[in-house]
Amino acid sequence: METVRAFLRHPSGMIGLVLLLVVVVVAIIAPMVFPVSPWEMVGAPFTPPGEDGLWLGGDTLGRDVAAGVAYGARVSLLIGIASALAAMAIGVVIGAISGYFGGKVDLVLMRMTELFQTIPAFVLAILLVATFNPSLLTIILTIGAVSWPPLARLTRAEFLRLRHREFVEAALCQGERTWRIVLGHILPNAISPILVVTSLTVATAILLESALSFMGLGDPNLMSWGFMIGAGRTVIRNAWWMSVFPGLAILLTVLAINLFGEGLSDVLNPRVSRRRS
Amino acid sequence: MSEALQPSAPVLAVDGLSIALPKGGDRPFAVENVSFEIKPNEVVCLVGESGSGKSMIAHAVLQLLPRGVDVVSGTVTVAGQDPSKLDGRGLRKLRGGNAAMIFQEPLSSLNPLKRVGKQVEEMILAHQRPAPAMAAVRERVQTLLTQVGLPNPELLEKSYPFELSGGQRQRVMIAMAMANRPALLIADEPTTALDVTTQRQILRLIDDLRRERGMGVLLITHDFGVVADVADRVVVLRHGKVVEQGTASDVLRNPQAAYTRELIDAVPKARLADIRATIVRPEPLLEVVGLQKTFRVKRGWLQPPREVLAADGISLTLHEGETLAVVGESGSGKSTLGRMIMRLTEPDAGAIRFGGADLRQPRGEALRQARRQLQIVFQDPFASLDPRQKVGDAIARGPMAYGTSRAEAMAQARKLLVRVGLSETAAGRYPHEFSGGQRQRICIARALALKPRVLIADEAVSALDVSVQAQVLALLAELRREMRLAMIFITHDLRIAAEIADRVIVLQRGQIVEEGTTAEVFTAPRQAYTRDLLDAIPGRDFFDQPGFAADARHIAGIESGIDAV
Numbered sequence: 001m002e003t004v005r006a007f008l009r010h011p012s013g014m015i016g017l018v019l020l021l022v023v024v025v026v027a028i029i030a031p032m033v034f035p036v037s038p039w040e041m042v043g044a045p046f047t048p049p050g051e052d053g054l055w056l057g058g059d060t061l062g063r064d065v066a067a068g069v070a071y072g073a074r075v076s077l078l079i080g081i082a083s084a085l086a087a088m089a090i091g092v093v094i095g096a097i098s099g100y101f102g103g104k105v106d107l108v109l110m111r112m113t114e115l116f117q118t119i120p121a122f123v124l125a126i127l128l129v130a131t132f133n134p135s136l137l138t139i140i141l142t143i144g145a146v147s148w149p150p151l152a153r154l155t156r157a158e159f160l161r162l163r164h165r166e167f168v169e170a171a172l173c174q175g176e177r178t179w180r181i182v183l184g185h186i187l188p189n190a191i192s193p194i195l196v197v198t199s200l201t202v203a204t205a206i207l208l209e210s211a212l213s214f215m216g217l218g219d220p221n222l223m224s225w226g227f228m229i230g231a232g233r234t235v236i237r238n239a240w241w242m243s244v245f246p247g248l249a250i251l252l253t254v255l256a257i258n259l260f261g262e263g264l265s266d267v268l269n270p271r272v273s274r275r276r277s
Numbered sequence: 278m279s280e281a282l283q284p285s286a287p288v289l290a291v292d293g294l295s296i297a298l299p300k301g302g303d304r305p306f307a308v309e310n311v312s313f314e315i316k317p318n319e320v321v322c323l324v325g326e327s328g329s330g331k332s333m334i335a336h337a338v339l340q341l342l343p344r345g346v347d348v349v350s351g352t353v354t355v356a357g358q359d360p361s362k363l364d365g366r367g368l369r370k371l372r373g374g375n376a377a378m379i380f381q382e383p384l385s386s387l388n389p390l391k392r393v394g395k396q397v398e399e400m401i402l403a404h405q406r407p408a409p410a411m412a413a414v415r416e417r418v419q420t421l422l423t424q425v426g427l428p429n430p431e432l433l434e435k436s437y438p439f440e441l442s443g444g445q446r447q448r449v450m451i452a453m454a455m456a457n458r459p460a461l462l463i464a465d466e467p468t469t470a471l472d473v474t475t476q477r478q479i480l481r482l483i484d485d486l487r488r489e490r491g492m493g494v495l496l497i498t499h500d501f502g503v504v505a506d507v508a509d510r511v512v513v514l515r516h517g518k519v520v521e522q523g524t525a526s527d528v529l530r531n532p533q534a535a536y537t538r539e540l541i542d543a544v545p546k547a548r549l550a551d552i553r554a555t556i557v558r559p560e561p562l563l564e565v566v567g568l569q570k571t572f573r574v575k576r577g578w579l580q581p582p583r584e585v586l587a588a589d590g591i592s593l594t595l596h597e598g599e600t601l602a603v604v605g606e607s608g609s610g611k612s613t614l615g616r617m618i619m620r621l622t623e624p625d626a627g628a629i630r631f632g633g634a635d636l637r638q639p640r641g642e643a644l645r646q647a648r649r650q651l652q653i654v655f656q657d658p659f660a661s662l663d664p665r666q667k668v669g670d671a672i673a674r675g676p677m678a679y680g681t682s683r684a685e686a687m688a689q690a691r692k693l694l695v696r697v698g699l700s701e702t703a704a705g706r707y708p709h710e711f712s713g714g715q716r717q718r719i720c721i722a723r724a725l726a727l728k729p730r731v732l733i734a735d736e737a738v739s740a741l742d743v744s745v746q747a748q749v750l751a752l753l754a755e756l757r758r759e760m761r762l763a764m765i766f767i768t769h770d771l772r773i774a775a776e777i778a779d780r781v782i783v784l785q786r787g788q789i790v791e792e793g794t795t796a797e798v799f800t801a802p803r804q805a806y807t808r809d810l811l812d813a814i815p816g817r818d819f820f821d822q823p824g825f826a827a828d829a830r831h832i833a834g835i836e837s838g839i840d841a842v
Contacts, residue, residue, distance in 0.1 A: 166661035169621055170720070173653050174675035174727065175645050184674075188665045 006267045013263015019256030023249075027073040034067035038223040042067075049241050057241040059232060065241060069249050072225040076253060079140055080206040086144025087205070088198045091151025092187075098152070099159025100182055110156070113149045121146040125208060129217045136219050139212065143205045154197055158190035192268035199261035203254040210250055225250050286357065287314040288461045288493035289338065289376075294351035296333050296342065296517075307333040307346060308517045313510075315461065315493035320484070322504045322525070323497045324540065325514035326742040327713070331497045333517075335463045338495070339372050356460045374404045377454035381466040383446035387438040393449045394418055394434025400456040421452040426482055443607065444475035448482065455486060462487070463495045468503065472606040472769040473813040480507050480815070499742050501544045502772075502816030505529055513537045529819065543744040544816060545772035560633075561594035562763050563618070563651075563731055568592070568627035570613055570787070587613040588624065589787040595731065600757060600764040602778030602795070604771055604810065610787040611767045615733045618765070619653050620644060631731070649679060652724035656736035658716035662708040668694070668719050669704025675727045686726075693722040697752060714745035718752065725756065732757070733765045738773060750777055772814055775799050783807050 007013055036042055040063065043051075047058035049065075056066040098109040116124075128142040162168055163186065171181050210226030212218050218227055225246035232242025296308040308330040315321045323331045336342050338353050340360045352359060356375045363371060372378075380386045388396060397418045402408060409417075422430035425448040438446055447467060454462055464483060468476035484507050487494050498504065504511055508525040513534065521534040532538045570588040587610035595601050603611045616622040618629055620636065629636040631650060639647045655661040662671060672693060673686035681689075691701040697718040708716055717737060724732060734753065738746040754777055757764050768774050774781055774795070781798040783791040783806065791804045802808045811817075 166655040166657060167663040167666075170653070170655065170661050170723065171663070171674070172621070173619055173648055173651075174723065175649055175678040176674060177645070177678065180674075180678070185663050185666070189663070 003267055007263060010263040010267060012259045013266065016256045016259025016261075016263055019252055020260055023073050023077065023253050023256065026070050027077050030067070030070035030074060034064065034070055036064070036067065038063060038067040038071045040064075046235075046239050048239075056245045057239070059228070059242045060235060060239070065228070065245050068223050068228050069225070069245050071223045072228060072246060072249065073253070075219075075222045075224045076206045076209060076250070079136070079143065079209045080202040080253075080257075082140045083143035083147065083205040083209075084198050084201040086140060087147035087201050088151055088194065090144060091148035092155045092194060094148070095152040095155025095157075096159055096182060096187070099156040100163060100178075100186070102160075102163075106156070109152075113152050116146070117149045122208065122211060125212060126215070126217060129212055134212075134217055134219050136222065139209060139219060143208050146208070147201050147205060151194065151197055151201065155190065155194055158193060159186055162186045162189055193265070196261055196265040196268060199257060199264055203257040203261070206250065206254055206257070285317050287316050287354075288356050289315040289495060290352075290354040291334065291338070292352045292354075294334065294337065294353060295349050296330070296337055297347055297349045299345040304516065306330075306349075306517050308337070308514075310351070311512075311514070311517075311519050312351075313512045313519070313522060315495055317460065317493055318487065318491040319509045320487060320494040320496055320507050321510045321512060322508035323495060323512050323514060324499065324501065324504055326499055326540075326744060328516075329514040330517035331514050332465055334514075335378065335465050335495065335497055338461075338463060339376060339378055340368055370404070373400055373454075373459075374457045375459055376461040376463065377457070377459040378463040378465065379447070379450045379454050379467050381469050383443060383450050383470070384438060386450055387446060389438055392435050392437060393441070394422075397421055397434070397449065397453050397456060400453045404457045417456070418452075421455060422449070424455070424486070425449070425452045426478070427452075442475075443471050444478060447471060447475075447479050451479070451482060451486070455490075458490060459492060461493045461495065463497075465497045466499070467496070469499075473771065473815070474606060474809055476503075476815060477506075477813040483507070500815060501529070501541050501743070502814065502820070505816035505819035513540070540744055543747040544820065545743075545747070545750075545770065545776050562597045562632060563595040563765075564628075564630040565591060565593045565614075565618065566628040566630075568614070568617060568629070569625045570610070570617060570622065571625060586610070586787040588617065588627075591627070591784075591787070591789055593782060593789070593792075595763045595765060597730070597763050598757070598761045599780065600766055600778045602766045602768060602774035602781045603784060604768055604774050604781060605784035606769060606810075608786075609784040611769075611784050612735055613787075614784070615653060615735045615765060615767050618731075618733060619651060620648065621653075645678075649727050650729055651731045651733065652727055652729040653733040653735060654717070654720050654724050654737040657740050658713050658720055659708075659740075661720055662716055664708055666708075667704065668706055668708060668711075671708075671719065672704075672723045672726045675723065679727070690722070690726060693726055694719070696756075697722045697725075698748075712745075714741050714749060717741060717745075717749055721749075721752065721756070725760070728760070729762070731763045731765065733767070735767045736769070737766075739768065739770065746773070753777065771799075771810055783810070 041061050042064050043054050043058040043062045045058060045060050045062045047054050047062065049055060049057040052058070054064050054066065056069065059065055059068070094109050094113065098106045125142050125146045128145065129139060132138040168181060168185055171185050209218065209224065210229070213224040213226030214230035216230060218224050228246040229243045232239065236243050292312050294308055294311045295306055298305060298307045311334060313321065323334060325331045333342065333346070337348055338355060338360065342348070348361065353361065355371060358371065360368060360371060387393065398414055401414050401417055418434060419430050422433060427433050427445060427448050441449065462483070467483070468479050471479060480503065483494060496507065504525060510523065511525050511528045512522040513520045513528070513536065515536050521528060521532065521537045528537060529541060532541055568588045568591040572585040572587055573582040574585060575582050591614060593601065603614060605611045613622055617624045624637070631647070636647060669687055669690045672690035673683065676686040676689065677683060687704065691704050694703050695701055699715060699718055708719065711719065738749050741749060750773065753764070756762065766774065766777055778795050781793065781795050782789050783798065783804070785806050791798060791802065791807045798807060799811065802811060
């Protein structure tokens with residue numbers, strides 16, 4: 001409760017949260033505001049913003065850009081959050097095992113992590129999506145698979161820090177089982193920074209998804225911001241609105257998540273929040 | 278106060294000082310209406326328990342108060358200047374110039390990435406105008422390091438802080454403080470992090486330097502033993518208010534306030550305890566034979582690893598109901614010994630037998646079962662409780678891990694909380710709501726929840742205030758009688774060992790140098806090392822004086838103190 005209250009007093013964190021809520025609301029009400037599918041041609045091609053009842057204009061085929069942006073929010077948020085959670089699941093498990101058991105296990109897992117870290121994430125993502133059929137699920141898994149190394153490293157570092165703390169050793173002497181020590185004592189004390197990094201991973205996941213869609217590697221059935229920018233890119237000089245509005249949507253969403261994540265980090269890190277008070 | 282005694286002006290005058298705490302604290306003022314003076318060549322001790330506001334005063338003198346904590350009334354005058362009226366430049370000149378400060382933890386007060394010689398040099402260069410020639414500065418650094426009693430200053434000035442021992446680091450801090458011949462030295466618990474022998478050396482050094490240069494010293498401490506050794510005058514603080522002040526001998530011999538008396542009485546006097554274990558069974562409960570452990574610390578790529586001998590053939594026995602104290606300086610391997618018995622650190626060689634069974638063999642589930650009989654209480658009560666676990670859960674988890682039902686374990690936990698002097702409602706609260714002494718009681722309850730036969734107390738009272746120490750010790754003594762516990766009491770403080778132990782083992786560099794009953798070791802030590810340790814007990818001269826009737830009062834103090842927490 002105290003954390004929530006502290007967050008409510010955090011100015012930039014609150015701006016992030018409000019922006020993020022706006023995006024979430026847009027994603028939720030999209031089908032109500034735009035009952036027609038965003039793929040449907042509803043106006044003349046190249047309709048400028050404000051004409052023909054299209055607030056943000058129409059694209060090269062006369063599809064409603066505003067509807068695209070609203071439906072795109074659903075895709076971006078879903079993929080962003082789901083793939084960040086996937087990355088967290090992989091990262092925390094690998095980091096926890098590595099940090100808790102150490103020794104050879106740690107050596108093997110960390111070399112594997114480094115392997116993933118040395119390959120540029122985007123190149124690997126392209127490779128994976130191109131290999132499998134691009135669908136919502138494969139895109140989520142792909143983004144998850146290229147985003148976990150920082151989370152694994154962080155979790156490992158936290159576990160190494162906490163592993164030999166006296167309260168953990170006390171639990172060991174109390175006869176608690178390994179899984180209880182890991183889940184009941186170490187993880188809860190390591191979770192704050194992990195949550196912060198996960199929330200920031202949502203932002204990078206949204207950017208990754210947009211970049212994949214921009215290159216035409218997204219799920220062809222989903223209207224996404226990246227796809228819209230990619231489609232409007234060739235005509236940006238005479239129809240700026242086709243790329244600028246989805247671009248703004250990406251900018252605002254990523255900014256909102258970053259502000260929210262930083263606010264979370266300040267609130268969860270007692271030393272920083274003390275400085276603020 | 279005794280203004281008329283000395284004609285010279287005070288180096289520090291604190292007059293009616295009040296410092297406000299931010300709203301929502303446990304009290305409105307950190308310090309309320311405090312006045313005292315320090316004259317040249319005088320040591321004034323500021324004594325009080327943690328939270329009494331003694332450090333706040335020191336920080337206020339040098340304008341180092343944290344944000345949100347402000348002086349609301351009163352004045353501070355350091356060598357004729359009011360620090361609160363100085364601008365940035367004047368303040369910088371004052372700090373480390375006329376008034377220098379040394380802190381409790383020398384490791385965190387030195388820059389870890391700079392050679393110590395450079396750090397002392399910086400102090401001189403920052404203050405002396407016109408800047409002296411480099412050659413002169415170097416020479417001065419050498420002189421300072423020699424003066425603070427550091428061996429081989431040429432080599433030492435090129436060392437990094439982590440390469441020095443705690444005592445050496447504190448000496449470097451003192452050298453830095455002395456660099457500009459301050460009129461006032463503020464020492465905030467300068468020896469609390471050090472062991473007894475080093476503590477005595479550092480106190481003696483401060484005292485010598487004070488005499489030599491006639492500076493005033495403000496020494497902050499919670500230990501009346503230290504007061505007895507070095508103080509000219511004493512200011513006793515409680516909850517931010519001055520309870521009593523006067524000359525050291527007056528206050529020590531004839532304390533006016535009940536609180537002062539309590540603090541003096543709480544000083545462990547190294548009087549032999551009169552609780553003797555009656556050993557029923559001849560065969561030992563715990564037996565350690567030839568334990569061996571060497572730590573290898575990697576240094577550089579090319580340098581060979583540094584080897585630290587933590588245990589070199591340690592053998593000991595422990596009977597049911599008996600308390601064995603393991604004493605030694607830091608680095609003597611005493612904590613490692615306790616950890617090896619708990620199997621938290623693996624020994625290189627040797628045997629540990631518990632009730633006839635080998636304790637070194639079991640792994641996994643067997644080790645879990647074996648550990649049930651042995652429990653440990655750690656030094657730092659703040660680090661040894663999970664901040665996110667309720668106190669009741671912390672205690673109940675142990676029995677639950679061995680199959681006791683939750684309801685039963687919780688009921689037992691509540692009973693134990695009452696037994697260690699807390700209330701049943703404590704079970705539903707989080708550790709941060711408790712003071713250090715209360716937390717240590719919780720840790721003891723947690724260890725006892727499993728009904729162990731051996732309890733290892735690893736510096737279990739070292740992090741506590743002296744008065745709280747006495748209460749926790751009394752609790753431990755009671756519990757061991759009640760539960761027929763065998764106890765290994767690891768401590769660097771011989772006074773405590775004397776009060777609680779039946780037998781004592783003195784460790785030095787991983788070896789047992791002396792072993793015997795407490796009476797033997799304390800009255801007729803065979804080894805020079807043991808004698809050094811005994812001589813280093815702070816306040817020993819004073820409290821051992823004939824006619825100082827500490828004993829009766831001391832015991833009464835412990836008994837009345839139990840309920841007070």
